[in-house]
Amino acid sequence: MLLSVRDLRMYYKTKMGYVKAVDGISFDLDQGESLGIVGESGCGKTSISMTILRLLPDNAEFKGGSVLFDMGNGPVDLVNLPESEMRKYRWRGISMIFQAAMNSLNPVYKVGDQIIEAIQNHFPDMPLDKARQKVAELFTLVGLDPSRMDQYPHQYSGGMKQRAVIAMALACDPKIIIADEPTTALDVIVQDRILKEIRKIQRKLNMAMIYISHDIAVIAEVSDKIAVMYAGKFVELADAVTIFKQPMHPYTYGLMHAFPSTVGEKTELVTIPGEPPNLLNPPKGCRFAPRCPKADSVCSEVEPEYRELEKNHFVACHHPVQPKEVVRFYAE
Amino acid sequence: MLKFLGKRVLQIVVLLFIYVTVVYWLIEAMPGSFVDQYLLNPKLTPEIRENLKRQFGFDKPAHIRYLIYMKNFLTLDLGISFSYFPTRVTTIIAERLPRTVFLFVTSTLVSYVLGYNLGKRAAWKRSGLLDKTTTFVGIVFWTIFLPLLAIFNIWLFGVILKILPLNQFIDPNLWKSAPLSAQTIFIRLLLTALVFLIVFLIALLISNRLKTIPAKKTVLYTSSITTIVVSIVIWILSGYSTYAWDIIKHMVLPVLTLTLYSFAGSMLVMRDTMLDVIREDYITTAKAKGLPDNVVRDKHAARNALLPLVTNFVISLGFTVGGGIITETMFSWPGIGRAYLEALNTQDTPLLIGLLVFTGIFVLIAHLVADVLYAVLDPRIRY
Numbered sequence: 001m002l003l004s005v006r007d008l009r010m011y012y013k014t015k016m017g018y019v020k021a022v023d024g025i026s027f028d029l030d031q032g033e034s035l036g037i038v039g040e041s042g043c044g045k046t047s048i049s050m051t052i053l054r055l056l057p058d059n060a061e062f063k064g065g066s067v068l069f070d071m072g073n074g075p076v077d078l079v080n081l082p083e084s085e086m087r088k089y090r091w092r093g094i095s096m097i098f099q100a101a102m103n104s105l106n107p108v109y110k111v112g113d114q115i116i117e118a119i120q121n122h123f124p125d126m127p128l129d130k131a132r133q134k135v136a137e138l139f140t141l142v143g144l145d146p147s148r149m150d151q152y153p154h155q156y157s158g159g160m161k162q163r164a165v166i167a168m169a170l171a172c173d174p175k176i177i178i179a180d181e182p183t184t185a186l187d188v189i190v191q192d193r194i195l196k197e198i199r200k201i202q203r204k205l206n207m208a209m210i211y212i213s214h215d216i217a218v219i220a221e222v223s224d225k226i227a228v229m230y231a232g233k234f235v236e237l238a239d240a241v242t243i244f245k246q247p248m249h250p251y252t253y254g255l256m257h258a259f260p261s262t263v264g265e266k267t268e269l270v271t272i273p274g275e276p277p278n279l280l281n282p283p284k285g286c287r288f289a290p291r292c293p294k295a296d297s298v299c300s301e302v303e304p305e306y307r308e309l310e311k312n313h314f315v316a317c318h319h320p321v322q323p324k325e326v327v328r329f330y331a332e
Numbered sequence: 333m334l335k336f337l338g339k340r341v342l343q344i345v346v347l348l349f350i351y352v353t354v355v356y357w358l359i360e361a362m363p364g365s366f367v368d369q370y371l372l373n374p375k376l377t378p379e380i381r382e383n384l385k386r387q388f389g390f391d392k393p394a395h396i397r398y399l400i401y402m403k404n405f406l407t408l409d410l411g412i413s414f415s416y417f418p419t420r421v422t423t424i425i426a427e428r429l430p431r432t433v434f435l436f437v438t439s440t441l442v443s444y445v446l447g448y449n450l451g452k453r454a455a456w457k458r459s460g461l462l463d464k465t466t467t468f469v470g471i472v473f474w475t476i477f478l479p480l481l482a483i484f485n486i487w488l489f490g491v492i493l494k495i496l497p498l499n500q501f502i503d504p505n506l507w508k509s510a511p512l513s514a515q516t517i518f519i520r521l522l523l524t525a526l527v528f529l530i531v532f533l534i535a536l537l538i539s540n541r542l543k544t545i546p547a548k549k550t551v552l553y554t555s556s557i558t559t560i561v562v563s564i565v566i567w568i569l570s571g572y573s574t575y576a577w578d579i580i581k582h583m584v585l586p587v588l589t590l591t592l593y594s595f596a597g598s599m600l601v602m603r604d605t606m607l608d609v610i611r612e613d614y615i616t617t618a619k620a621k622g623l624p625d626n627v628v629r630d631k632h633a634a635r636n637a638l639l640p641l642v643t644n645f646v647i648s649l650g651f652t653v654g655g656g657i658i659t660e661t662m663f664s665w666p667g668i669g670r671a672y673l674e675a676l677n678t679q680d681t682p683l684l685i686g687l688l689v690f691t692g693i694f695v696l697i698a699h700l701v702a703d704v705l706y707a708v709l710d711p712r713i714r715y
Contacts, residue, residue: 053620055616055619055620058458083625087622087623087624088622089622090619090620090621090622091620091621091622092622095620095621096617096620098613098616098617098620099613100613103612103613103614104613104614104616104617105614105617106614106617106618106632106635106636107614107636107710107711107712108635108636108709108710108711117621117623118621118622118623121621121622121623122622124544152711152712154711154712168617168621
């Protein structure tokens, strides 16, 4: 297994108490596989990637679990690695495409130089002309004109910056790329084109990817497996088709029916009433219970176990949705 | 760029004329004049009084004198000082400028280098020990009454510890038999500093082209140290090193006082902009690339936070030619600042206006340089 995350917990310490942003997350990722993590804003999606790469702010506290990462010489627990060792795994092992591509390029350096910087950091012996050649290849791969590598970020359009950021993420031939809302800032047409290209490159280079987005349409387009996240926890994880065809968690069910679809049979659009819980003080039992139409007294008392209900289909629910069952959400 | 420069130079010329006019009329508006002390003297005959008035030009009305002043100003003639009659104002400035520039440029440089380094580190480890102490100490010195700090330093280092001279800029006993005037030594010291600065800048440009950090450091350090060693050796061989050392020894206390007083200004600017920059996404990206902590701090964060600091620095360099009235008085340093005070006390209008105009020219030029530097440092800015 390339990446194996087990019971990962990371809380932010605030004056009011701990914000439980990542609270017992487990998943596996194999070579060439792509995992999509979908969830509302503020449910802790980005915090997962920041915890894996250990790029957390000072008030973040690691509370347990393990991140086993195998670069070909046995699994290493990234959580316990000293900072100097961890640096070698960043970008070389796991790289990232950040949420705001517009701002992830330093405005005072040439785009090519920023990619070369990453390459030479991990391959100090690579001569400059070879590094430049590598950047030119990457530019061609992501559909940018290589002659633009000596330009500054402000001379790029939004879509071009996004492509440059993708090229940068590929620079050190990483095993895994985490794409955090890779296309949120772009218009729909550019968004679609870039997603297709990322997918193509991923297949070509046989890399593993983790997509993070609030947009289930984006996730559906690019992922083999989809994890649905709610209030710091995974509530459901299965392959993409199963998640769409037969969601077992009521929250997933609601999400799937909250988006209009242009294909397939007509279904009623669903809105999930209420708001996600405050992560400072989440509900005692199931965190979705206050909004769930199927919830009963057990749900608000006992936290449901995250278990494999069917093969490769993980759900954390006391009353999973059965096939053909119709769940009705009522607003107040 | 050229078009921008042309426009700016034109603006500066217009601004300069407005500035000279304002300064002239402000000084003119002061009550009394240099010749009043003679005009009110009953022992002088009316003829002598008239003669005096004519000699100093006070027989003409103010607006005619203004026109004459402007005519002379166009030929870069700032007139003749009243109190140092018949020395030209430009001669007085030329004599005092090296002393002031040497003192104030040194302290500005030291306080900005200190401010940059402390501010950058303080922001990087926010609310750490360094952040708390430097901010506290910086603000204490920043708000302190400057003469008090000067007297305290003189008392501590000159009276109690007896390691530094109390005041003046040279030791008169030593210079009695000196083969050269202090002015010559001063100018030579300035030249040495200039050579060092040029070497340093060239080394900086070369090191920017180099790719690895050790190579950059080697180029910078070896060239700087070599220049320092070579210039010290030349000074010793020339036989004037005792005199140069005497001047430098006298400079330590004022430079220390000025640096303590002002480093917090640049430090807080650096710390503030750094705190903003640290939150930018490209800093997280740089960390995610696996770059070492100090590379992220210096190459990515500090480089972006540098811009406002550089502007402030260049403009305060412009102000250095004005010297400082308080500092120069406290340390009996015969520079431009003292000349201001003397000119004001004796109502030496030509000297006073001349000094203000001279400082103004430099500040305006500094603004222009800051504009150009901004474009060099930030590729997003193009004129």
